Amino acid sequence: MQHKRLWFDCDTGFDDAVALLVILRAASEYDLVGISTVCGNATLDNTTTNTLRVSEAFGIDIPIYRGAAKPLAQESQTIEELLGGGAMGTIGKPFPPAATRRVEAVDAVTALIQALETGPVTILATGPLTNIAVALLLRPDLATAVERFVFMGGSTTTGNHTAAAEFNTYADPESLDVVLRAGMPVEMFGLNATRQVPIGVEEEDAIRAVGTPLAEILADHVGYYLRMVDKVTPKQMALHDPTAAAYLAWPELFEMQDARVDVELTGRHTRGETVCEFRVPRKAQPNARVAATVAGNEVMRRVLAVLVEAVS
Ligand code: RIB
Ligand code: CA
Numbered sequence: 001m002q003h004k005r006l007w008f009d010c011d012t013g014f015d016d017a018v019a020l021l022v023i024l025r026a027a028s029e030y031d032l033v034g035i036s037t038v039c040g041n042a043t044l045d046n047t048t049t050n051t052l053r054v055s056e057a058f059g060i061d062i063p064i065y066r067g068a069a070k071p072l073a074q075e076s077q078t079i080e081e082l083l084g085g086g087a088m089g090t091i092g093k094p095f096p097p098a099a100t101r102r103v104e105a106v107d108a109v110t111a112l113i114q115a116l117e118t119g120p121v122t123i124l125a126t127g128p129l130t131n132i133a134v135a136l137l138l139r140p141d142l143a144t145a146v147e148r149f150v151f152m153g154g155s156t157t158t159g160n161h162t163a164a165a166e167f168n169t170y171a172d173p174e175s176l177d178v179v180l181r182a183g184m185p186v187e188m189f190g191l192n193a194t195r196q197v198p199i200g201v202e203e204e205d206a207i208r209a210v211g212t213p214l215a216e217i218l219a220d221h222v223g224y225y226l227r228m229v230d231k232v233t234p235k236q237m238a239l240h241d242p243t244a245a246a247y248l249a250w251p252e253l254f255e256m257q258d259a260r261v262d263v264e265l266t267g268r269h270t271r272g273e274t275v276c277e278f279r280v281p282r283k284a285q286p287n288a289r290v291a292a293t294v295a296g297n298e299v300m301r302r303v304l305a306v307l308v309e310a311v312s
Contacts, residue, residue, distance in 0.1 A: 014091075
């Protein structure tokens, strides 16, 4: 089977790191050719440092490229204070500083353009979409080289960063607007989908029970993640980025719906909201497939198996 080329754009925090492990260890149809970092969960320096630390800890040797330090049209909106220093730095036992892994000399947008110039690429994005938007603004012709654009962001219901907007789209709504207009096959994994995938103390304990130093570190990060606000039950958090990654590994666990998706750019209370019209094509021409139903417990079970193996 011919493997497809995959590009991973992230703002590493904990769930981006888990998404990376899922695509590397379970998305068997794909070869990961590049990882790019963006400002989001934390500053660009910290999301890049986190990506290097996680890559070194798990023996990942895929090239890592630094991307955008700010969104297209607003000041950066990190959630470092919510997540703890650097989004992964002051949690329990942090991932050790990267001793050998370094970022590539070329920037993320240049590297992504080069990848797209040499053939079709599937893109998985789990942070604000600034890098993707800048690449498309510089080279709109390369939209046809994007075989699939899969992203964690938005919501068909409520937000998490605000009542209306999910964090990734809130952090850079103009970039999502560029992506939605580019003519790529877009597949959106919003909070309505990720909230169907619950992670809790059971998974934390199962990882810690492996007993290795890496298991201890990852379990500490699960424990810290469980304090976040996106509760799906009083003791369980929504597992955001790995839900989008799981779609590349196990698409049979998902039901997708065609929709017209627009992102609100000017609403005083709704900026960053994704407005999804499912009455297509009667009411509007579709521009995306939106994750609607997820076999969430099975996704969690399989993601846990990936994590247990990764820390063993
Ligand atoms: O709203 C969830 C998203 O915001 C996830 O990608 C998480 O990593 C944060 O970036
Ligand atoms: Ca993320």
